[in-house]
Amino acid sequence: MTLWTAADAAAATDGQTTGAWQVSGISIDTRSLQPGDLFVALSAARDGHDFVADAFAKGAAAAMVSRIPEGVAKDAPLLLVPDVLEGLRALGAAGRARSRAKVIGITGSVGKTSTKDMARDMLAEFGKVHAAEASFNNHWGVPITLARLPQDADFAVVEMGMSNAGEIAPLTALARPNVAIVTAIAPAHLESLGSLEAIAQEKASIFAGLEPGGTAIFPAELPTSSILERTARTHASTCLPMGKGDLPLHLHDIRQTETALVLRAKVGQMAVAVRLINSGAHAASNALACLGVAHALGLDLARAAFALGRWQPPAGRGLRQTILLDPIEEASFTLIDDAFNANPASMAAALALLAQTNPADGGRRVAILGDMLELGPDEQAMHAALAEDPSMADIRLVHCVGARMAALHAALPLRQRGRRVPNAEALLDHVHTLVAPGDVVLVKGSKGSHVSRVVDALRGLDTQSSQKKGL
Structure with missing residues (x-):
């Protein structure tokens, strides 16, 4: 075509x-x-x-x-x-201008890509969807996404990220969303922005690009929510704050099972239930935001909730899989791959998911944690503070990867201290010693910590994969 x-x-x-x-x-x-x-x-x-x-x-x-x-x-x-870059931006603007698609713009400190993928899978129930590839969310990624937008698409889902102040505004002006979402405000990019309030102001600027009649969706129960709401009400025709209180997007129950997260919510005046496979509690607010999109676009909420159930976390973002160590003894461990990104909020969510996942008989909960990057001058304290996370009490062993994670290693009680290594490469030859049958193993860290290489090494222990390759 x-x-x-x-x-x-x-x-x-x-x-x-x-x-x-x-x-x-x-x-x-x-x-x-x-x-x-x-x-x-x-x-x-x-x-x-x-x-x-x-x-x-x-x-x-x-x-x-x-x-x-x-x-x-x-x-x-x-x-x-x-x-060339200006030419690409112009092509993206023209792609947006000629399209009939309803555009959903998404930003936030955590959950952008997961929410984008959820929205894509949900909207596919109702028409042709175009969504950003991977994390194409910056000054060239957004124009590419819009330049690739087919003229006959019904929906477009555009992710917008930032590293410094002033980067969201030109992206949202280009995308001109009909619905704009801020997923969360958390300590990410503190190194460049300096405070949560500055992060909230930057993320809230996505609402300035809303088309006339547009809808703003944002968390209502954060310390910085007033900043989001003030900007939203300035630019949006409809505001859908979300949370556990008496709100237009009301999350009133979350139940974690071994294989899924079940959430119940009220969207407008309608009660909705969603079952998210292989997901932790942190996915609930992302799903709630997607239901808000369906509500804003006048879509059938029951069908939207059913379609959301098709979504599963991808590799690097909470994907859970069984690694078979011994096919004769049927010995295996569970790997939770959350190695794409990390900040204190997403780390707490991942630790909670690990704590809620039960090991098999005799197994342990094990965390392999890489550095959280771009946290600014308080980064050492933020890493050390993970030792006080409530979920840590249910985790048997913590391996720490990187110079910053050394602060966590020092803060942990001796019984929880696993290996402390300067970089991911130092673990690669030893991964077989880090796991045992029945374990549940979480790997989490910022992309720059390269703990995804540890994930690959752990996957390499899978005898099923080896047999398929003829090894």
Whole structure:
């Protein structure tokens, strides 16, 4: 299916084209480029113009460039623009403008990607959904998401992230959401913003981009909720605060089982129940926000709740799986992979999930925790404070990965102290000593702590996988 023609792309970007090409996708990376894509030669650590010839060799239908790269013919199918990033933004704006889709914008300190994925799965019950790939939530990720938006999509789910002040506003102005969600405000990016209040102000700016008649969804029971509500009421036609109080989105019961989280909520005037497979209590507010989206768009809430039940946490975000150590003895352990990101709030939620998951006979609850990054000058105290988390009482052993997690290791009682290593690589050759049959093992840390490599090593212990590979 054609996504952009040369004429439409040139009109959107005020650029010049060579040839009458058409493209079916957008790519900024030759490693993932698909035949028929428009290759966008962004410059970051490397100049994308250096890869244009490679992109054509791999089947790119055209390339957006600011100059004709070396080794590329002058009559190659190109879209010439003064600045490639600005050209991509213009293409994203045009993609949004021509679309009939209802756009849902999502930001927050934690839960953005999970909420995006939940909303995508829920909305698929009602029509064609376009959603951001992975965590495409920054100054180039949002424009790519919008530039890829099919004209016939019914819904678009756009995630918006930030590292510094002033980054959300241009993203929401580009996406122009019909519904905007702030999932939570927590100590993330304190290093650059300095306070929870500053984080809340930055996240609340997503509401400034709402389309006329738009809806704002936000947590109502945080210390910074007044900041969110003030901005929401300035820009939104409808506000749907959420929490456990008497609110438009009211979460009144959560029950954790071995295999699922069951939540009951009141959305507007309707009672709704949702069963989330392999999820912990921290997923409840994300699901509640998605039900708020369904309510705001006038969708059938019963169908929306049923569709939410299809969602499961992906790898790195709470995915739970059984690792078979010995097929003859049927010895196994449970792995909870939450290794994509971490801050004090998401760490507490992950520890709670571990504490609520029962080991098999003789098994233990084990946590392998990597550094939480970008927490600012109080980072040592925040790591040490995890020792006082109520869930820690139910965890048998804690292995600490990274210089910051050394503060937690020192704060733990001797009986809970596992290995303390400077980096994830130091654990890789020893993972077989960290687990035993019946254990439940949580791996959690910021992406930069690289504890996902520990997850991969633990998965490598699975004899079922080895047998499938012929090992």
